[in-house]
Amino acid sequence: MILVTGGTGLVGSHLLYNLASNNKKVRAIYRREHKLDTVKKVFSYYTEHSESLFNSIEWVEANLTDITALTNAFKEVTHVYHCAAFVSFEPDKYHQLRKINIEGTANIVNLCVSHNIKKLCYISSIAAIGHHANSEELITENTHWNTEDDNSVYAITKYGAEIEVWRGTQEGVDAVIVNPGIIVGPGFWKGAGSSSLIRLIYKSVPYYTNGSTGYVGVWDVASVMQQLMESNIKNEGFILVSDNLTFKNFIYKVANALKVEPTKKKASTFLLELGWRLDWLRHKLTGKRRQLSKHTAKSARQRTLYDNSKIKNALDFQFTPIDEVIEKTSKLFLEDIKKD
Incomplete structure (x- = not known):
């Protein structure tokens, strides 16, 4: 039996589709019942038998902090894909991030140990990998994580x-x-x-920035996870990045695929610095959630380049070009908004 946490998320739903399509015996954890409809929707993109495929999965309601529910979910399980996480860059969400990302993962690991699980696959993030002072130097799995750096709350908890x-x-x-x-x-x-x-760019992003980062298609992520779990590879970490792109380049590629006009306004350093401070003030005065934190403003202008050679060599894996990923994703988005 395979257990998947975070089955109602982007990666989790695509991973479940792959596993169920290959007739694997799968149990998936969900936290909110209404999100199950989104999983069915994802399945419907790829098969006419989405309902029967969905029903082949054993769904269990559980929370990463609920030891009793998690223990029940681990019965007869041999392999675990841990996809569940809380994503936020809001500083005031730090304790919630720790509770879910660190303590929740500790609970999963403890149950893996006590149930003699054969193999665990954890989906982390490039946010949990260190950075070089030289923005032109490729970041690898061995790039040092500096605890003294001004890391985001999300990065800190994923590293934890x-x-x-x-x-x-x-x-x-x-x-x-x-x-x-x-x-x-x-x-x-x-x-x-x-x-x-995709939706934000379709509605028009007001500014672009000069920063850059790595991008990857969800289909590649799900495929690599399954291949790694079925391989003899163990106790290793792998960067999954198809292409390194500037934020401007990514916005323009998506806008072109969606046939909308991309923004031509560049957000200067001054504008970003002013923006996150005003956003902080708005949050303090109104209590509304942060839209632009200090760290997201920093990331927006930070240039990072990632090396994907380790996973390519380990599995002889070829990533789907990000242009193809964008085209496929944008096409499905446009089809969906026509139905709404």
């Missing part, structure tokens, strides 16, 4: 979650960690994840 996974390997659990870049894929247009970028 990785520490829990590595602890599990010292206690007898074989594990692999994947660190994807910004994941591009369909189905979650209105959420807080990367899929919402």
Whole structure:
């Protein structure tokens, strides 16, 4: 039996589709019942038998902090894909991020140890990998993580979650960690994840920035995770990035695929610095959620380049070009808005 946490998310739903399509015996954890409809929607992109495929999965309601529910979910499980996480760059969400990302992962690892799980796959993030002072130097899995850096609250908790996974390997659990870049894929247009970028660009992003980062298609992420779990590779981490793009380039590629006009306004350093301070003030005065934190403003102008050679060599894997990913995702988005 395979257990998947975070089954109602972007990666989790695509991973479940792959596993169920290959007739794997799968149990998936969900937290909110209404999100199950989105999983069915994702399945419907790829098959006419989405309902029967969905029903082949054993769904269990559980929370990463609910030990009793998690323990029940682990019955007869041999392999675990841990996809569940809380994504936020808002500083005031730090304790909630720690609770879910670090303590929640510790709970999963502890249950993997006590249930003699054969292998664990954890989906982390490139946010949990260190950076070079030289923006032109490629970042690899061995790039040093500096605890003294001004890291975002999200990055800190994802790095902390990785520490829990590595602890599990010292206690007898074989594990692999994947660190994807910004994941591009369909189905979650209105959420807080990367899929919402497509919707935002369609509605018009007011500014672009000079920063850059790594991007990858959700189909590649799900495929690599499954291949790693079925391989003899263990206790290794892998960067999953198809292409390194500037934010401007990504916005222009998506806008072109959606047939909308991209923004031509560049956000200067002054504008970004002013923006996050005004956003902080708005949050303090109104209590509304942060839209632009100090760290997101910093990331927007930071140039980072990632090396994907380790996973390519380990699995002889070829990433789908990001242009193809954008075209496929944008086409599905346009089809969806016609139905709404």
